[in-house]
Amino acid sequence: MTKGSVRFESVTKRYGPVVALKPLTLEIESGTLCTLLGPSGCGKTTTLRLIAGLESASEGKILIGGEDVTHLSATYRRVSMVFQSYALFPHMTVADNVAYGLSVKRVPKGEAATRADAALEMVGLKGFGKRLPSELSGGQQQRVAVARAIVLEPEVLLLDEPLSNLDAKLRRHVREEIRQIQQRLGLTAVYVTHDQEEAMAVSDRIIVMNNAEIAQAGTPRDLYERPASAFIADFIGDANLLDVDVAQAGSETKVQLREHSFNLPRPTDLKGAAKLVLRPHQVRLSQAPSAMSLPAEVAYAAYLGNCIQYTLATAAGEIFAILPPSGQPFAKGDTVHVTWDPEDLRLVAA
Structure with a gap:
């Protein structure tokens, strides 16, 4: 030593x-x-x-x-x-x-x-x-x-x-x-x-x-x-923890989020109820829906100079988002659609 x-x-x-x-x-x-x-x-x-x-x-x-x-x-x-x-x-x-x-x-x-x-x-x-x-x-x-x-x-x-x-x-x-x-x-x-x-x-x-x-x-x-638990994901930086169901585990992971089903490009040992970790800066917002988007209403918007912070009300729970201040910002009450890149997502035990 x-x-x-x-x-x-x-x-x-x-x-x-x-x-x-x-x-x-x-x-x-x-x-x-x-x-x-x-x-x-x-x-x-x-x-x-x-x-x-x-x-x-x-x-x-x-x-x-x-x-x-x-x-x-x-x-x-x-x-x-x-x-x-x-x-x-x-x-x-x-x-x-x-x-x-x-x-x-x-x-x-x-x-x-x-x-x-x-x-x-x-x-x-x-x-x-x-x-x-x-x-x-x-x-x-x-x-x-x-x-x-x-x-x-x-x-x-x-x-x-x-x-x-x-x-x-x-x-x-x-x-x-x-x-x-x-x-x-x-x-x-x-x-x-x-x-x-x-x-x-x-x-x-x-x-x-x-x-x-x-x-x-x-x-x-x-x-x-790579947080090992929901506690770590929530404690180290901000995180949205969404309730999901792991329908298929192993080398190809299939996840069910409300009515949406999608694959994650990494293996997992988890089965059944789990938490999906979505970081605020990984959230993407658009006005048009897509196959993997969640409809949301802007509950709160704050312009902070270097970013805009949003609190979004969705059927899967409240989602916190941090976006760059480019383009026309969304306002409180606007209807938007939440999307993400599956590469960014992590699963932890519920």
Whole structure:
């Protein structure tokens, strides 16, 4: 097992009778950024705190870089954590904040100052060392928190909802910086968020958690294009989940949607009731019906500049669509016909 890798072997966490984490086995490869993603209470933060040593495992084994750290305290684990609240000392300068962990480890003052300056330069804050945290923007404070973490030269960098206190535009900018720093240093990073877009933007791999266990793990593209369940399809990006019946499975899949019957160009093991996954950007609208179209009424239309969003009432249920702003947009109350490319569709269990 390489330096910086993280492995859980049947790790469980209980708080009395409450199981916060069901037996969990996972491996995070060295030098990758892996995001733990899921709704509140799914176990992602508990998993992060177990890696950090801030919680102890009830059962199982935790290894970092091949070393068993299950019973090792946080002080002796080569991990650093970036918290949601930044946790900067307001009375200390930026440089002193960054060097604080080094001083606790009794690194000589001159060396600590040099390393702190280098860390600040790495996060784009060269020359900011003499300022106080109150003199920085939210994004700059977050970068100080990242500098304070990486100056300790950890094997694993942990980030707990690091961007939740920033506005949307700044969040996008800072997440790009964090990703660039992680790749430049070759750090193993474990990132916790409930924001799907954020997870997809920064991750080599995403572990989606639900009900204290892994629902699915894979690359952002795997999870979006090949969801393993209705939960994943609905949680990773927007999705229309339509009730269908799989009339024929195997190498050629025949699907029944209301009165429409059509083939999907991929095999499936599903039979009977299933869910058809139709992404909003895969929806096509026309005024003329076709053999495979669903009649619909426009219940809502919103022009957002780069796209138009529609909510469509159909006999198969409500369908959400996102279309480019070209041509004459449809208005509320218009009758339209919903179509799609069968290549885009996926089936998941009902």
